[in-house]
Amino acid sequence: xxxxxxxxxxxxxxxxxxxxxxxxxxxxxxxxxxxxxxxxxxxxxxxxxxxxxxxxxxxxxxxxxxxxxxxxxxxxxxxxxxxxxxxxxxxxxxxxxxxxxxxxxxxxxxxxxxx
Amino acid sequence: xxxxxxxxxxxxxxxxxxxxxxxxxxxxxxxxxxxxxxxxxxxxxxxxxxxxxxxxxxxxxxxxxxxxxxxxxxxxxxxxxxxxxxxxxxxxxxxxxxxxxxxxxxxxxxxxxx
Numbered sequence: 172x173x174x175x176x177x178x179x180x181x182x183x184x185x186x187x188x189x190x191x192x193x194x195x196x197x198x199x200x201x202x203x204x205x206x207x208x209x210x211x212x213x214x215x216x217x218x219x220x221x222x223x224x225x226x227x228x229x230x231x232x233x234x235x236x237x238x239x240x241x242x243x244x245x246x247x248x249x250x251x252x253x254x255x256x257x258x259x260x261x262x263x264x265x266x267x268x269x270x271x272x273x274x275x276x277x278x279x280x281x282x283x284x285x286x
Numbered sequence: 287x288x289x290x291x292x293x294x295x296x297x298x299x300x301x302x303x304x305x306x307x308x309x310x311x312x313x314x315x316x317x318x319x320x321x322x323x324x325x326x327x328x329x330x331x332x333x334x335x336x337x338x339x340x341x342x343x344x345x346x347x348x349x350x351x352x353x354x355x356x357x358x359x360x361x362x363x364x365x366x367x368x369x370x371x372x373x374x375x376x377x378x379x380x381x382x383x384x385x386x387x388x389x390x391x392x393x394x395x396x397x398x399x400x
Contacts, residue, residue, distance in 0.1 A: 175329070204388070213392035214330075214375065227387055262330070274320045274332035275388065 175278035177263050183284045184253055192248045192281045196265030203246050204266075204275055205238060207259040214262065220246065253285045288312055290378045292391035299366050300399050306362045307394040309376030313357035318379035320388060321350055321361055325372045333361075333374075366398040 176195045184190050196203050205217040216230035220240045231237070235254075240246040250257055260282050264275035290311045299305050311319065318337045324330040334343040339354040347364045363370055373395050377388040 206390070214377075214390035216387060216389060219387050229387075274322070274335045276332070277322075277329040279329050 175263055175265055175276050177261075177278040177281050179281060180279065181282045181284075183286065185286050186255060187252055189249065189251045190253055190283065192250075192261050192283070194246045194248070194263030194265075194278060196244065196246070196263070197276060198244075200265035200267050200276075201243065202266045202275065203240055204264040205246070205248050206262045206264065208262065209256075209259040217248070217261075250283075253283075255285050258283055258285045288378060288380065288389040290376065290389050290391040292374075292376055292394050294394060295392065296395040296397070298397045298399065301366060301368060303366050303398075304362065304364045305366055305396070306360050307374055307396075309359045309361070309391055311357050311359070311376070311378040311389075311391075312380075313355060315380045316354045316357075316378070317381035319352055319354075319359050320377040320379065321359070322375040322377065323372045324375055324393070330375060363396070366396075368398045368400050371396055371398045 175197055178193045182190055201222045203220045206214045207217060208214050218231055218238045219227040235251045238248045260280045262277055262280045264277045266275040293308050318335055320335050321333040322330040323333050334350045336343060336352040341352040343350050349362045350359060352359045361374055373393040375390055375393045377390045379388050
């Protein structure tokens with residue numbers, strides 16, 4: 172594939188509903204990151220996967236957020252019982268290996284709006 | 287909590303002006319410093335990755351310097367053009383137990399007026 176892809180590009184949901192956001196990283200990239208940008212804020216780290224190691228979940232804001240990465244490739248970020256403060260652009264990035272040798276490549280993001 | 291700060295928050299310049307922004311980051315546990323450019327409705331695009339104190343990188347009219355001992359990096363744009371208008375982000379990559387995680391600053395929004 173040409174780059175990191177994310178779906179959907181836009182998602183509008185009602186408060187209390189669950190949502191799933193998908194990320195397809197660049198083939199062969201072992202590191203995968205999720206970030207989000209809320210209105211007026213910087214990029215906030217959520218979670219980081221590296222190969223078969225346990226993910227670094229230290230940025231997940233609450234237990235309503237979870238993420239998995241199947242087969243070391245596609246990742247899904249799930250937000251349960253969405254709240255209005257979850258509205259943000261959710262960005263996924265991947266890199267061949269963490270940090271060394273190059274910067275992560277970002278996808279176009281999913282804009283989530285919780286009404 | 288890692289503090290990565292960028293200044294100024296926003297900047298308006300005229301076409302042809304040269305400009306620079308600052309990124310400050312922790313001086314301990316440093317692994318890498320990244321600069322990204324983020325245009326509206328596009329993905330953030332990597333500009334530079336710097337790992338060594340004293341590193342200087344250049345890409346066309348854009349260059350960056352790194353001081354890991356004092357914890358800052360500068361991004362310079364020479365002869366700004368309207369197409370340089372974007373948000374410029376820096377990201378601190380830590381070593382040790384945080385290895386792999388990038389902490390971003392809030393960004394500097396640059397607007398170049400024709």
